Amino acid sequence: MNVSREKRNGIFLLAILAIIIGVAGIVVFSLRVDPIEESLKLNPVINSLWIFKDDEGNALSTDVLVFYPQTGQAAAFNILGNTGAIYKSLGRVDRIDSVYREKGLLVYKEEIEKLIGKKIPFTIEIKLSDLRFLADYFGGLNIFISAPVDETDENGLRCLFPSGAVLLDGDKVYDYFMYKSPSDSASDVVDRRQAVFLSFIYALKENRSIVFDKNNFEMYEEKFKSNIDRKNLYNLLNKISVVDTDRFSIQTITGSLRTVDGQVLLFPYYDGQLIKDVINQAVSSLVSGDSMNQNRVYVLVIQNGTTEQGLARNTSFLMQSAGYEVLEIKNAERNDYEKTEIINHIGNSEAAKSLGNFIHCTNIIDEEVLPETADSTSAAQADFTIILGRDFNGRFVKGN
CATH class of the missing domain: 3.40.630.190 (LCP protein)
Known part of the structure; x- marks a missing residue:
C-alpha cells in the first residue's frame, strides 16, 4: 500500500513538473515571438x-x-x-x-x-x-478649420476657433x-x-x-x-x-x-x-501600389439603364462610400441594358479597372468624351460614366 502511494506521489510530482516546464516554455516562447511580425x-x-x-x-x-x-x-x-x-x-x-x-x-x-x-x-x-x-x-x-467658430455650445462651453490651418494646444484640441x-x-x-x-x-x-x-x-x-x-x-x-x-x-x-x-x-x-x-x-x-489612383478622387456620372426605380441614386451612395465623387445621377437613354457598362473618359485604364473590380464590371469602354448630347457638359467633367444594367441589381446584397 505504501509503495503504491509513493508511486502515485511520484507520478503526481512528475505531472506538476511537466506542467511547470510546459508553462515556462510557453511564457519564454511568447516573450520571444514578435506579434507584429x-x-x-x-x-x-x-x-x-x-x-x-x-x-x-x-x-x-x-x-x-x-x-x-x-x-x-x-x-x-x-x-x-x-x-x-x-x-x-x-x-x-x-x-x-x-x-x-x-x-x-x-x-x-x-x-x-x-x-x-x-x-x-x-x-x-x-x-x-x-x-x-x-x-x-x-x-x-495642426487642424484645418473650414470656417471660424465663435459660439457657446449646448453645454455652455464658449468656443473660439479661427479658420484655416490652426495649431491647437491640448486644451483647444x-x-x-x-x-x-x-x-x-x-x-x-x-x-x-x-x-x-x-x-x-x-x-x-x-x-x-x-x-x-x-x-x-x-x-x-x-x-x-x-x-x-x-x-x-x-x-x-x-x-x-x-x-x-x-x-x-x-x-x-x-x-x-x-x-x-x-x-x-x-x-x-x-x-x-x-x-x-x-x-x-x-x-x-x-x-x-496603386498610389496614383489613391491620390485622386475620381468623378462619376451614374445612369440607370434598368426599370428599377432609384437604382442610380442608391448606387451613388455606394460609390461615395468608396471615395468617389458623384457629379450626376440620371436615367440612361434606354432602360433595357442587360450588362453594366463603365465608360472611361480619361484614358486611365488602371483606374477604370479598379472601378470595375469594385462594382464587379468587366465591360469597360474606352472613350475620351461621350457623344454630343444636351448633357455633354456634365459628361465632360466626369472621369467615368457608369450605366447600370440588370446584372447590377442585388450585386452587393449577394456579396458577389
Missing part, C-alpha cells in the same frame, strides 16, 4: 483599432487603421457609434458603441471585425484627458473634439473628431525622432492603453509613424437611418457587404 506573416497589412474615449468608458471616436509597412501607405475607416445591428453580445438591436460601454474592448473589437470582415490584432485606446497631454507633448495638433453646436449635424461632430485623429497621426510622424527616443518613449507610452506590451507598442507605433500622410484619408460607413426604440441608428447598406467591399478594395490598392 507574426501578424505580417498572415496579412501584409497591419490592422489596428484606435479608440478615443472619455473617462466614463464611452467610445467617442473609433477608427480602423489599415497600414502597409512596405510603402508607408495607409487608409482609415471610421466606425460610427450609431452603427446599428442585432448584436449577439448584447442580445438586441442597438448602437455599436453600446457594446464597448457594456461589454468592453474585446467584445467591441470582435463586433467590428464582423462588421468589416477583417481581423484586428492590435488595439489602442486613448482617453481625452491623455489626448490633451499628448497634443501638448507634440507641440500642438479637447474643446474642438468635444464641443457640440446647436446648429451642428451629427456628421459635423464626426468630421471634427476625424480631423483630430488625422492630425494626431500626422503629429506622431512629425515628432517621431522625439517620441521614439528610448529615453522619451516611457513618457508617451503611459498615455496609450494597448493589448500589447510596451516593447511591441513601441514597435507598432514606430512603424505607423512613417505613414505617407500625403495619401492618407478616412472613409466613413454609410447607410440608411432608422429609428429603433427611440434611437436613430445607421444600418450599413446592403446588409454590411458594402463596407467589406470598400475595405477589400482599399487593402488591394495599398498592396498593389
Whole structure:
C-alpha cells in the first residue's frame, strides 16, 4: 500500500513538473515571438483599432487603421457609434458603441471585425484627458478649420476657433473634439473628431525622432492603453509613424437611418457587404501600389439603364462610400441594358479597372468624351460614366 502511494506521489510530482516546464516554455516562447511580425506573416497589412474615449468608458471616436509597412501607405475607416445591428453580445438591436460601454474592448473589437470582415490584432485606446497631454507633448495638433467658430455650445462651453490651418494646444484640441453646436449635424461632430485623429497621426510622424527616443518613449507610452506590451507598442507605433500622410484619408460607413426604440441608428447598406467591399478594395490598392489612383478622387456620372426605380441614386451612395465623387445621377437613354457598362473618359485604364473590380464590371469602354448630347457638359467633367444594367441589381446584397 505504501509503495503504491509513493508511486502515485511520484507520478503526481512528475505531472506538476511537466506542467511547470510546459508553462515556462510557453511564457519564454511568447516573450520571444514578435506579434507584429507574426501578424505580417498572415496579412501584409497591419490592422489596428484606435479608440478615443472619455473617462466614463464611452467610445467617442473609433477608427480602423489599415497600414502597409512596405510603402508607408495607409487608409482609415471610421466606425460610427450609431452603427446599428442585432448584436449577439448584447442580445438586441442597438448602437455599436453600446457594446464597448457594456461589454468592453474585446467584445467591441470582435463586433467590428464582423462588421468589416477583417481581423484586428492590435488595439489602442486613448482617453481625452491623455489626448490633451499628448497634443501638448507634440507641440500642438495642426487642424484645418473650414470656417471660424465663435459660439457657446449646448453645454455652455464658449468656443473660439479661427479658420484655416490652426495649431491647437491640448486644451483647444479637447474643446474642438468635444464641443457640440446647436446648429451642428451629427456628421459635423464626426468630421471634427476625424480631423483630430488625422492630425494626431500626422503629429506622431512629425515628432517621431522625439517620441521614439528610448529615453522619451516611457513618457508617451503611459498615455496609450494597448493589448500589447510596451516593447511591441513601441514597435507598432514606430512603424505607423512613417505613414505617407500625403495619401492618407478616412472613409466613413454609410447607410440608411432608422429609428429603433427611440434611437436613430445607421444600418450599413446592403446588409454590411458594402463596407467589406470598400475595405477589400482599399487593402488591394495599398498592396498593389496603386498610389496614383489613391491620390485622386475620381468623378462619376451614374445612369440607370434598368426599370428599377432609384437604382442610380442608391448606387451613388455606394460609390461615395468608396471615395468617389458623384457629379450626376440620371436615367440612361434606354432602360433595357442587360450588362453594366463603365465608360472611361480619361484614358486611365488602371483606374477604370479598379472601378470595375469594385462594382464587379468587366465591360469597360474606352472613350475620351461621350457623344454630343444636351448633357455633354456634365459628361465632360466626369472621369467615368457608369450605366447600370440588370446584372447590377442585388450585386452587393449577394456579396458577389
